Amino acid sequence: MNLFARIGSFSMSFIRATGRLTLFTMKTLSACVRPPFYFRALLSQMVEIGFYSLPVVALTTLFSGMVIALQSYAGLSGFSSEGVVASVTELTVTRELGPVLAALMVAGRVGAAMAAELGTMRVTEQIDALTTLSTNPFKYLIVPRVLAGVLMLPLLVLIGDVIGIYGGYLISVYKLDFNSVNFLRNSWNFMQAVDIVSGMTKAAVFGFIVTLLGCYNGYHSHGGAEGVGAATTNAVVSSSILILISNYWLTELFFAK
């Protein structure tokens, strides 16, 4: 009996959370297209997400590109490996690892910070204070964050793509003794527009997921310091899971024959 009660209450709270998140998403989207717009807030969030995430994204993609070059060489050395290493590196970085790893890093850095900031604002009544100062908290706090995420993550991924392929280049040329011109020519010839476009589209979706869940968890946090801590954890865990799941479906959408 106890077991059924648990399953029941778990399902109930799951459905309730889904409904709340849907409402939150709709409110955010409707606030996106209604004035007033807070450009100053949008700009500072774009700097926060785009500029300050550059170092972590650059490091992650650099080392990913390096390790892919190394592994694909080890795994494929029986074949005409010079061309294959370049193309495998290019493909993996632009289509999959670039967007996914960048989004996961941004989830850890930005999503968590948003949940903590909005959560603290919630428990110290700063969000209520906004309302009493006739400022809609969705328009002032949430829309700039979500828009900045959707706009900046594709740019981060574009830069990450370049750095990731450069990582592959470094390993190929300085460790595996490939010809540098050949590597670059192979990468360039093999690259298709869809690689870059799909990666950037994924990045925009992930940017939406990270910032929306960061804001959602912070906005609905309660119960003081502990509640803010839980909101931060939930923001990172839920957005990481959603990134990985939606990545699969987006890949299927773009590339499944």
Next chain:
Amino acid sequence: MTPKIKMTDVHKAFGPKVVLDGVTLEVAKGESLVIIGGSGTGKSVTIKCIQGLIKPDSGSIQIDGREIVGMGERELEEVNAQTGMLFQGAALFDSLNIWENVAFGLIQGKKMKRADAKEIAIEKLRQVGLSPDVAPLYPDEVSGGMKKRIGLARAIATNPELIFFDEPTTGLDPIMSDVINDLIRRCVSDLGSTSVTITHDMSSVRKIADKVAMLYKGKIIWYGPVGDIDRSGDPYVEQFINGRAEGPIQMEIRG
């Protein structure tokens, strides 16, 4: 004359816990009402309902004769543009400096130019006894009493017709409490505003109130002019204002 605020039979429950159980209350224009009552009797929920931050389950709340229960977001923003609020913890925005906090309602709400808003903010800071030197500081660089003053300056910056004070003296020393009470009294009468204060500090009540309402278990059990509070003849009110543990009000130690 239509009252500034008119609440009729307002009910609100959070799950099984009934917080407001039929609150009926009127505040006339220019009057200062103080709501007293122990912790957890629904004081905060009452003013959050009046501000539209919490939606009551049933009942009617009118401000200047306009029904705000079920009002659209846009209209509610208009009503809120006429109100100000001093929060218990001041609720200053810690990402903004002090003058930006005070000027927030002017810049974001009333679309005033930053330079003009800054002048007004500094004037309001002076009214609450703070020098212009504090204007560029951030909220985490000032003391609790100063935060309350800045919160007060922010609440009165837009010259609101209706001001709410949520436990304005909680956590302050007796002298600072008296200073804040004086400031509230003076600011409210300078602006000619209506005000609603919730507190459990009797010195605040005697200083700020024109009318007093006592809330107990989600109902108004006593309402009258502040002068009558010492001869209310109500055992609940007498226990509360004298701060006795013994009496008809039993503290619910286990929530």
